[in-house]
Structure formats: C-alpha cells, structure tokens
Amino acid sequence: MSYDASFWVAVASSTAAWIAALFAYLSARTSKKFLNLSESLEERRQPKLVPYLFEAYYKPANTGKYTIYAFSISISNPSDIDNSIALIELQINYEVSNATKMAVKVRHDPALCMNFCDSIKEHFSLPARIDAHQTIAGWLFFKVDDTLIKDSEIDSYALNICDSHDAMSFLKPIIIREYVDEMEMAKKNL
Numbered sequence: 509m510s511y512d513a514s515f516w517v518a519v520a521s522s523t524a525a526w527i528a529a530l531f532a533y534l535s536a537r538t539s540k541k542f543l544n545l546s547e548s549l550e551e552r553r554q555p556k557l558v559p560y561l562f563e564a565y566y567k568p569a570n571t572g573k574y575t576i577y578a579f580s581i582s583i584s585n586p587s588d589i590d591n592s593i594a595l596i597e598l599q600i601n602y603e604v605s606n607a608t609k610m611a612v613k614v615r616h617d618p619a620l621c622m623n624f625c626d627s628i629k630e631h632f633s634l635p636a637r638i639d640a641h642q643t644i645a646g647w648l649f650f651k652v653d654d655t656l657i658k659d660s661e662i663d664s665y666a667l668n669i670c671d672s673h674d675a676m677s678f679l680k681p682i683i684i685r686e687y688v689d690e691m692e693m694a695k696k697n698l
Contacts, residue, residue: 555591555673557638558584562645564665565687567623568654575652576623578687579667581679582645585638593636595670598650602660612656613668620649635672 562580569575577598585591596616603609618631631647638644648667667679 549588552586552588554587555589555671555675556585556587557591557593557669557671557675557677558586559667559669559677559679560584561667561679561681564681564684566684567687569623572654574654576620577650577652577665577684578620579648579681580645581648581667582643583636583638583669583677584643585640588640590637590639592638592672593632593634593669594672595668596632596634596648597668597670598648598652599666599668600652600657601663601666602657603663604660609663610660612652614650614652616648617651618649620651621647623649 560582562582563578564580565578567576567578579598583593597613598616599611599613601609601611616632616634618633621631630645631649632644636644636646665681665684667681669677669679671677
C-alpha cells in the first residue's frame, strides 16, 4: 500500500493540530493557575481589620450624669499591606418610648482611662498603626451622656472601627458588665 504525498501532508497537519491543541490546553491550565494566584494575592492586598473583644465594662459616674464604657480589644491586620485605625466609635442602638429606634455614636477618648483603676494603662491612641500581619491590643473608653438614653431600652452596642482606607469593621459586644473597684467599695463600707 503506497501513500502519496498528500496523505503524508494530511497526517503531518493533523499531528501538528493535535500537538497545538495540547499546548493550548496546557497553556490555558497554567494561565488559570496564575490567574487564581493573582486574584488571591490581590485579595490579600485589600485592607481588612479583624477585631476581637476580650472584656467589656461600664461604670456609672458618681454624679449620675454620664456612664463610661471600657472595652479591651485586639485588632489584627491579616492583609499584606500596612494599615492604621483612623476612628473608633461606640454605637448604642436604643428604643425610645414611642417605639422609635435611635442610635448614638461616641468617639473613643483615651483620657477617660483615669476613671478606671490604675491597672488599665494600655489604651489606644488614634491613629494607631497596624503593620501587615500584625495585631495590636489595648483599651477603648467612651463617655455617654445619660440624658441621651434616659428612659430608653438599649437594643445593642457596636464598636465601629474605620481604617485609613475608609473600610469599616464592626464588633458587637453581647455582654457588658458593670465595673466594680474593690478599693472604692472598701472605702464606701468604712
């Protein structure tokens, strides 16, 4: 059986087409892997802060005009870029007597740490820098005027954390305990 030249040209072209298809398939698989890698790297470069709550307290003032809230938190930066905390607010959601929902927002004030015992020293000063893959921890203090939420039922609390990229993170404490200083209690009982 003898084949002419056109047959061998057809076999060679078919083989070349199959080899080209194989290279195209392998190239597409490699490109998809690089695309997935690029997307995951880009995702890791997006600003993101992850807050975690350790403790939450409130302490009514002796005058009865305001309440001070204290939160011990840590904030992690799992992304590949440096970040910083620009603003931290305590948001109190409450309901007034006519079933109207309201919210009050108060900014963190580190000077309020003096209202708690001397053991609470590590507080956040804003802005606070958080390098890539790092965590910072400290206390947050908020002074809430009691006339704002007087005779209202509090629905929830939230810590609103805004970073330098205007990305928001939220932390919703479930239980806030009343702070009791044993030294102050001993003085009152004398």
